[in-house]
Amino acid sequence: MEDSILKIDDLKKRYGKDTVLNGITLSVSEGEVLVILGPSGCGKSTLLRCLNGLETIEGGSVRFKDEIVNDENGVSSDITELRQKIGMVFQNYELFPHLTVFQNVMLAPTTVCGRDKKEVEKEALTLLEKVGLSEKKDFYPSKLSGGQKQRVAIVRALIMHPEVLLFDEVTAALDPEMVREVLEVMLSLAEQGKTMVIVTHEMAFARAVADKVILLDGGVIVEEADPETFFTHPKSERAKAFLEGFSYERVKGKKSIKKGA
Amino acid sequence: MQDPGISVLFKGSNFIRLLEGLSIALRISFLSVVISLLLGFFIGVLISGKNRFLKIVYGIYLNTVRIMPQMVLLFIVFFGSTRVLGINIDAEVSSIIVFAFWGSAEMADLVRGAIKSIPVHQFESAASLGMKKRTIYLKIILPQTLRRLVPSSINLVTRMIKTTSLVMMIGVVEVLKVGQQIIEANRTTSPNIAFWMYGTVFLLYFIACFPISRLSKSLEEKWKLA
Numbered sequence: 346m347e348d349s350i351l352k353i354d355d356l357k358k359r360y361g362k363d364t365v366l367n368g369i370t371l372s373v374s375e376g377e378v379l380v381i382l383g384p385s386g387c388g389k390s391t392l393l394r395c396l397n398g399l400e401t402i403e404g405g406s407v408r409f410k411d412e413i414v415n416d417e418n419g420v421s422s423d424i425t426e427l428r429q430k431i432g433m434v435f436q437n438y439e440l441f442p443h444l445t446v447f448q449n450v451m452l453a454p455t456t457v458c459g460r461d462k463k464e465v466e467k468e469a470l471t472l473l474e475k476v477g478l479s480e481k482k483d484f485y486p487s488k489l490s491g492g493q494k495q496r497v498a499i500v501r502a503l504i505m506h507p508e509v510l511l512f513d514e515v516t517a518a519l520d521p522e523m524v525r526e527v528l529e530v531m532l533s534l535a536e537q538g539k540t541m542v543i544v545t546h547e548m549a550f551a552r553a554v555a556d557k558v559i560l561l562d563g564g565v566i567v568e569e570a571d572p573e574t575f576f577t578h579p580k581s582e583r584a585k586a587f588l589e590g591f592s593y594e595r596v597k598g599k600k601s602i603k604k605g606a
Numbered sequence: 607m608q609d610p611g612i613s614v615l616f617k618g619s620n621f622i623r624l625l626e627g628l629s630i631a632l633r634i635s636f637l638s639v640v641i642s643l644l645l646g647f648f649i650g651v652l653i654s655g656k657n658r659f660l661k662i663v664y665g666i667y668l669n670t671v672r673i674m675p676q677m678v679l680l681f682i683v684f685f686g687s688t689r690v691l692g693i694n695i696d697a698e699v700s701s702i703i704v705f706a707f708w709g710s711a712e713m714a715d716l717v718r719g720a721i722k723s724i725p726v727h728q729f730e731s732a733a734s735l736g737m738k739k740r741t742i743y744l745k746i747i748l749p750q751t752l753r754r755l756v757p758s759s760i761n762l763v764t765r766m767i768k769t770t771s772l773v774m775m776i777g778v779v780e781v782l783k784v785g786q787q788i789i790e791a792n793r794t795t796s797p798n799i800a801f802w803m804y805g806t807v808f809l810l811y812f813i814a815c816f817p818i819s820r821l822s823k824s825l826e827e828k829w830k831l832a
Contacts, residue, residue, distance in 0.1 A: 399730055429736030439731035443749045443829070452745060453735035498731075505735060 349374045350410060350509050350540050351396060351431075357404030358391055358564075365391050367564035368405070373509065376538045380551040380572070383561035384587065389544040390436075392561065393511050396542065397431045398424045409509070429457060432507030436514040438494040440486040440501070446473070447482040450501050458505070465504070472500045476530050492523030499530055510534070512543040528554075548591050552576050560584050612802050614792045623788070627781035628810050634698060634780070635767040635814075638705030642766070643759065645706065646713020653714060654721045664714065671711040677772050679704045684776040701773040709766050713759060720754040721747065753829045760822035764815045782807055 349372040358366040365388045373379050381389045394400040396407055398420035406416035409431060414421050421427060440449050450469045454460045473479040476496040486494055495515055502510060512531065516524040528550045535541060535554050545551055551558060551572065558575040560568040560583065568575065568584040579585050615621055653664045671679075684700040687693055695703070724747055732742040774783035785803045792799045 397734055399733070425733075425736050425738050427736075428734055431734075433731075433734040435727060435731055435734075437727060439725075439727045441728065441732070441746055441750075443753060453732075453737055456741050456745065457736045457738075501735065 351542070352408040353392075353396070353405070354408070355405035356392070356395060356402055356407065358388070358395060358400060359403050364564055366395070366402075369561075369564075369566060370405075371559065371566065371569075373540060373542060376540055377556045378535045378539075378541045378543065378554050380555040380558045381542065381544045381561055382546075382548075382551060382558060382587070387561045388564050389561050390513050393433070393513050393542065393544055396511055397428050397433055399433075425457075429505050430508045431511065432502035432505055432509070433511040433513065434495070434498050434502050434515050436517050438486070438491070438498045438518075440494055440497055442486050445483050445485055446478065446489070446497050449486070449497060450504055453501070454504050468504060469500070472503055473497075475533075476500055477526075490523060491519045492526045495519065495523075495527045496530055499527075499534075503534075509540045509542065512541060512545070514544050514546065516545065516547060548576070548588075560587060562587070614788065614796050614799050615802060615806060617792075620788050623784050624781060624806065624810065627779060627784035628814070630698070630778060631770045631773075631780040631782075632767070632814060634701050634705065634773060634778070635770050638702045638709055638770075639763050639766055641702070641706040642709025642713050642762075645710040647717050649710060649714035650717020650721065654718050664711075668711045668715055671708050676704065676708060676769055677775055679708065680772060680776050697773070697776045697778045700776060701770070701778060705766055705770065709762065712762050716755060716758045716762065717751065720751045720758075723754060724750050756822055756825050756829070760818060764818055767815055767818075768811060781810055 351371075351373040353369055353371040356366055356369040357364070369392060371379075381392065383389045391400060395402050395415055398407075398415050400415075401419055402415050402417060404417050407414040409427055412421065412423070412427065414424070414427050414431070440446075441452070444452065447469060450473065451462075451465055454465045454468075455462055470479060470482070473482055476499065478493060478496055478500075481489060481493060481497075486497070489497065499515075515531075516527050519527065524547065528547065531541070531543070532550075532554055541554075543551070543554065553572075555572040558568075558570055558572050559566050560575070560579075560581075562583055568579055568581045570579070574580075575584065576588065579588060615624075649664065653661055680700065683704050684695065684697060687695050687700070728746055728750070729742055732746045737745070770780065771782045774780055774786075779787075785807045789800050789803050
């Protein structure tokens with residue numbers, strides 16, 4: 346693809362002697378939604394953190410457009426500028442607890458970009474309105490539910506006008522009934538054509554939102570496909586086994602539960 | 607009938623002298639507290655970095671201060687400086703040096719702990735918004751550190767104020783010393799004087815420290831939201 350925004354080439358990441366990522370090659374093009382799936386500890390979150398330079402890497406490279414974000418020589422010296430274009434939302438929201446919702450959203454655009462306060466305020470209100478939280482703007486994060494916090498965190502990332510958004514298991518810490526309100530915000534972002542890289546365990550959501558799905562295991566990509574193919578006709582045995590882990594057979598009322606392993 | 611003792615309190619200039627003693631105690635406390643909070647904060651930030659040498663030096667400093675009774679430190683600075691260095695340090699100045707030396711070590715430890723208690727994710731999420739290190743420290747880490755520091759540093763401040771009563775051992779005539787002088791002078795005429803005098807000193811310390819712990823409470827309340 347010509348117009349790729351993020352290009353990952355043979356990325357290798359080690360923690361001490363443990364190889365976490367062993368040669369990941371991947372690209373994300375403009376407007377694409379890439380979903381990364383995989384069992385716990387397979388390196389999905391680490392991969393995401395390499396993309397905006399929160400982790401150093403031992404080999405390969407990460408490029409944003411033509412600029413190197415991260416390679417074996419370390420994280421780019423322009424990383425603060427690059428991070429404004431590569432937004433990230435975390436599993437545990439990480440709102441700033443000493444600031445109100447509104448201040449949380451306003452802080453980065455006013456201090457980092459030096460944008461006009463009036464204009465940012467207006468945008469902040471519009472964005473909060475869109476996620477249904479404008480009336481909570483003067484609340485402190487501790488007064489919000491998990492789902493509300495995560496929506497604020499998304500707004501906080503959006504107001505920087507990032508060209509790519511990274512989502513790191515953003516619903517993993519939420520109660521089931523709050524998952525939907527967050528995922529709906531993300532679905533509408535996908536509809537607007539935002540470029541996103543999403544790490545998630547929500548299979549139905551992944552299928553609905555993705556343009557491309559990859560399955561990561563043991564530090565390598567074991568399957569890369571469009572969502573329909575991935576969820577209905579996975580090629581690799583590993584992907585089949587992974588997907589089977591999410592479905593359950595009815596066991597009640599059956600005489601023999603196990604019919605041979 | 608015996609004099610109940612309380613009248614001695616207001617005899618002559620006794621009460622004025624007590625208040626003067628209190629003001630000396632508070633002056634020593636105030637100066638050493640201000641120095642400790644500022645210097646301690648600075649040291650605390652320094653040792654939160656990665657420099658191992660600084661950490662080792664600070665470790666020795668903190669443990670020295672903790673092991674050594676404050677009174678010994680006072681004696682070393684006040685008497686020792688004259689003997690060994692041949693310089694004469696005023697008793698009040700010696701007291702401020704010792705208390706600031708002690709307070710800075712303890713304060714630095716509190717600051718280090720407060721900084722450490724802030725989750726690394728706070729730093730990361732700010733960094734992910736494209737904020738520079740300096741901005742992150744100023745706008746995210748520092749405000750949260752200060753909030754976490756309130757209860758423990760106020761505790762240190764009141765402890766320092768109380769401990770200033772030791773300075774009478776090197777001849778500073780602060781409130782407790784004045785109290786003892788008044789007791790000595792009136793022991794024969796009013797045997798109960800000790801009770802009244804120490805009671806008054808207690809009350810004066812209470813009046814000095816109580817507003818500070820109230821302030822801490824209200825700050826904690828105010829910042830509880832955050």
